[in-house]
Every structure is written in structure tokens, then in C-alpha cells.
Amino acid sequence: MNISQEKIDNLNAVVKINLAPADYTPRVEKAIKEQAKKAKIPGFRPGMVPPAHIKRMYGKSILVDEVNHLLSDSMNNYLEQEKLEVLGQPLPKRGEEDKEYNWDFNDDFEFSYEVGLAPEFNVDFDSKDKITQYVIKVDDETLESRIKSIRRAYGKMTNPDVSADGDVLYSELVQLSPDGSVFEDGISNTSSVRLDQVQDEAIKASLIGLKKGDEVTLDIQKAFGNDAAKVAGLLKIEEDAAADLKSNFKLTVKNVNRLDESDLNQEFFDKLFGEGTVTTEEGFREKITEELETMMKQDSERKLQNDIYNYALNKVQFELPDEFLKRWLKATNEKLSEDELQGGYEDFAKNLKWTLIANKIVTQNNIDIKYDEVFAYAKASIDQQFRAYSQQAIPEDQLAQYTVQYLQNKENANKIFEEVKAVKVFDHVKSVITLDQKEILFTDFNKLED
Incomplete structure (x- = not known):
């Protein structure tokens, strides 16, 4: 087997894989023997079908499958050995479909694949980078609206x-x-x-x-x-x-x-906060203000993360193999129309650039994501979901059991891992840049553009 790489430019390359019969024959013969053991064919006892019979009946399809498996394994190993960071997956080079082979177990094969290469760039955030961090204050209009809403809910x-x-x-x-x-x-x-x-x-x-x-x-x-x-x-x-x-x-x-609206009396206060926790209208208004400020901190954090995202995309400039990526998106999403591709590619490219920047930050700063951090994050998320339906807390052991079950699903585990990684990346950026704190009323904050 011979694998070579032809670099087209800094973002695109072609990888060629040459296979001789000696490369694929052992895999094909092994697959034929395994098929013979499992095959149920009239006239033969189970497990006693001659491999030669299987080869006559299914040899070509087995050969195609095994060559494809060998190509996939060889490509993955090559990319790993050469430490090539690629975007998307390799695609057969345009024109490859015109090649014809006999598939008679004696062919020499040559396959060419286009690959999109990840760009080279540096990330160097420091104290000279300044981003506004909004400290949101509760205005009278928002407070009165929230109080009215709560009083009506209990009215x-x-x-x-x-x-x-x-x-x-x-x-x-x-x-x-x-x-x-x-x-x-x-x-x-x-x-x-x-x-x-x-x-x-x-x-x-x-x-x-x-x-x-x-x-x-x-x-x-x-x-x-x-x-x-x-x-x-x-x-x-x-x-x-x-x-x-x-x-x-x-x-x-x-x-x-x-x-x-409910009267502002002790019965109302006890329903909201528990018996005796709040005893005056002033205390009630303070509690609602605290609740709103907690919510507003989350709004401020979302705004800050979005601003860091946009700031990073503007600061860290690099190109992507756009044409290759568009072709890859079409190849992996058959129902994607040309209009949908062109209309959505800009957002796709932005998110991909941020992913590359975030991964670079993780690598450069040795940011480690531990299982207990993933578990704690998933547990808090599940607890929050339950609290949306009931204020009564779930027993700790039951919540832990739900979390274990949730993370046993690989897709869920990957999702939470990426969310924890994103939080740690944002936390790192916030720790090295200058956050210019600015107080703002909630009504004015809502007028800001993302």
C-alpha cells in the first residue's frame, strides 16, 4: 500500500491511496471464511458451506466492502500519523466516479480524496483586550410589572x-x-x-x-x-x-x-417564601428585587458570552477551505438545497471558526475537563428542569441516579461535555481580558443589540 499527499494550498490537499491485491486479499479471504461459517444455503449443512461457493456467489460485493473498510482505516491512520487536522471528512476527488475496475480480485486500485485542512493561527488574548460587562439594575417599571404579575398569579x-x-x-x-x-x-x-x-x-x-x-x-x-x-x-x-x-x-x-391581585399580607408572603421568611411589604419587594437581579445576571452573562464570541471572530482572523466545506455539507446533507447552503453557510462558518478558536484555547492553556465537572453540570441542569415544574427539590440520591442514567447516553454525554468546555473557555477568556463593568437599567439593557 502506498499513501501520498499532494498539498494544493494551505487549506486544501489531495490524499492518494494505492492498493495492490496483496493489501486487500487477506481481509477479503477472512471475510469470505466468516461468511461461510454463518451462511444458510440449501444443500449445505450450517457452517459447512465451502468458502469457494461463497466467493462465487458474493465475492464481488465482499471485495467492495472490504476495500472500502480498508480505505477508511488507512485514511484514518494516515491522518493520525501525519497529525493532519482536517475539517469535515475526506471526499472522493471529483472525477473519481469515472474510474472503472474489474473487481476480479486482481485489480490495482488508486483512490484520490480531497481534504480540507484546518488553518494555522494563534490566539493571544490579554489585558489589552477590553469588553464591556453589564451590571444590570432593576428599574421601577420592571419591578412593578413583576410584582403585579406575581400578585395576579396568586389572586x-x-x-x-x-x-x-x-x-x-x-x-x-x-x-x-x-x-x-x-x-x-x-x-x-x-x-x-x-x-x-x-x-x-x-x-x-x-x-x-x-x-x-x-x-x-x-x-x-x-x-x-x-x-x-x-x-x-x-x-x-x-x-x-x-x-x-x-x-x-x-x-x-x-x-x-x-x-x-392578591393582597400584600402575611398569607401571601408565606405562600411565596415559606412561613415567616418575609413579614413586611419592604421585605417582599427586596426578595423580588433579588430574584430579578439573579435572572438579570444570567442575561448579562449571556450577553457577555455573545460579545466575547463576536470579539474573538473579529480579532482572530483566518480563512477556511470554503468550497470544500460547501461540497462536504452537500455530500452529507442530501436534502440541502443550494439556496439553503448559500443562505446558511455564513453562520456555519462562524460557528466552525469559534470551535477552532475554542479548541486552540483549550490546547494552549492545558484546560482539562474532568468527569466530575461534567457530572456536576448535568446534575445542575436536570435539577433546574425539574424545578421548572415544581419548587420542591428532588432527593439528592435520586437526582444523582437520574444524572447517571442521562450521561449513559453517548449523545447526551457529548453535549454536556461540549457545554462544560464552552463554559471553561469563556471563563479563561474572562480571566485574561479586561472586563469594563458598566451599570445599566434592565429596560435599557433590553434595547442593546446582540
Whole structure:
């Protein structure tokens, strides 16, 4: 066997593999003998089929399989021995499909593969690199909105005589003809219309001050900003049909529902935080502020990571074997259209560049990812998922058991490993660059572009 490499440029190469019968014959003969032991062919006892018979019947297909296996093994070994860092997987060189072989166990084969080479580059972050780290502060508007939301969540449902902003109208909706009459065999449904979801202010005003039994004509598309999903949900129809709907509807109020906010009393505080933890309105507001600040720290961290990502892509400049990678993406995603390839390649290339930069940071700084770190990260993630449904903590031993089961899946384990690696890479970058801390109100933070 002879393997050689022809370097086209710094990012592309062609690897040629020459195989003689002596290279593949031992593998083929071994495969034929193994097939003979397993074969069930009429006229022969199990395990007693002559290898020569198997070779006559299936020899060519076995030869093709074994040559392909040998090529794969040889290529992997060559890349490892030569320490070639490739992107994607080697692809048969264009024009290779025109070669013809007899596949008669005497052929000399020559296969050529295009490979995309990883670029050479350096990563040298230091204190001269400055990135803004936002310290988000709770503004009054956000705090009051959160308090109102919590009080309503623990409030009581009432049925006032007259509707007001924020109420829910339990209503019958009946489709109308263009002349305003009821459309015979048209759409009708009884639904809860939330006034806080009505986007048109004039329509919302027409729904305020209504009593049980009142009727109004509703331009349902205008009311909900042509949101087909919302309209479909209200009318219990398909989303495609909702998008095409032009009719007005007669809204008849069946009931007015109002969720009154809970009183700021000890019973309310105990429900939220446990008995006696909070005893005053001031303490309640402090607790909600702490909760919001914790959430905002996560928002700030996500923003910082995204800014580091973009900063690194701008700072560390290198090229990729773009044409090879596009060909590889097409080869490994048969349903990928040319438009999808061209439209999505830029994002793919950015993510690949970041992966290469992150791997370089790991290598240069001897960053090690230990199993106990992966386990702890997975455990915390699973715990967080359970807490989204219930505030009651899962027993520690049961949570550990769930984590072990989760990580036994190779795909899950690889996913968590990559997430831990990403965290450690970001932590390293943050430790060597200068973080310019800047206080900002939450409302202003939300206006920042990613």
C-alpha cells in the first residue's frame, strides 16, 4: 500500500491511496471464511458451506466492502500519523466516479480524496483586550410589572358587571357575512378573549365597558395584529385557514372574568417564601428585587458570552477551505438545497471558526475537563428542569441516579461535555481580558443589540 499527499494550498490537499491485491486479499479471504461459517444455503449443512461457493456467489460485493473498510482505516491512520487536522471528512476527488475496475480480485486500485485542512493561527488574548460587562439594575417599571404579575398569579377570580382593561371576556364568536348578517354554516366558537392581548387600541376600547349579553362587531385580524396562531386558537380552526380569514365576527359576552391581585399580607408572603421568611411589604419587594437581579445576571452573562464570541471572530482572523466545506455539507446533507447552503453557510462558518478558536484555547492553556465537572453540570441542569415544574427539590440520591442514567447516553454525554468546555473557555477568556463593568437599567439593557 502506498499513501501520498499532494498539498494544493494551505487549506486544501489531495490524499492518494494505492492498493495492490496483496493489501486487500487477506481481509477479503477472512471475510469470505466468516461468511461461510454463518451462511444458510440449501444443500449445505450450517457452517459447512465451502468458502469457494461463497466467493462465487458474493465475492464481488465482499471485495467492495472490504476495500472500502480498508480505505477508511488507512485514511484514518494516515491522518493520525501525519497529525493532519482536517475539517469535515475526506471526499472522493471529483472525477473519481469515472474510474472503472474489474473487481476480479486482481485489480490495482488508486483512490484520490480531497481534504480540507484546518488553518494555522494563534490566539493571544490579554489585558489589552477590553469588553464591556453589564451590571444590570432593576428599574421601577420592571419591578412593578413583576410584582403585579406575581400578585395576579396568586389572586382570586371575580366576575364584575362591566369589563375593564386587563379583563377576560368569555364570549361567543360568530362569523359574519360582508353585509353584517350571520354567515350561514360559518365559523363559530366560544372562547376567552384576553383584553391585554388585543393590539389595536381602538378595538380594545370598544371591548371595555361591556356587560354580560352585550354584542359588538369584531375585526379579529386587526384586533390581534394578524397573528394567525392566536386567531386559530380563538376560533379552533387550522392556522392556514386563520391566516386567510377576512370576515368580521359578532362577539357576544357570556361572562366577564377578572383576576384580582392578591393582597400584600402575611398569607401571601408565606405562600411565596415559606412561613415567616418575609413579614413586611419592604421585605417582599427586596426578595423580588433579588430574584430579578439573579435572572438579570444570567442575561448579562449571556450577553457577555455573545460579545466575547463576536470579539474573538473579529480579532482572530483566518480563512477556511470554503468550497470544500460547501461540497462536504452537500455530500452529507442530501436534502440541502443550494439556496439553503448559500443562505446558511455564513453562520456555519462562524460557528466552525469559534470551535477552532475554542479548541486552540483549550490546547494552549492545558484546560482539562474532568468527569466530575461534567457530572456536576448535568446534575445542575436536570435539577433546574425539574424545578421548572415544581419548587420542591428532588432527593439528592435520586437526582444523582437520574444524572447517571442521562450521561449513559453517548449523545447526551457529548453535549454536556461540549457545554462544560464552552463554559471553561469563556471563563479563561474572562480571566485574561479586561472586563469594563458598566451599570445599566434592565429596560435599557433590553434595547442593546446582540
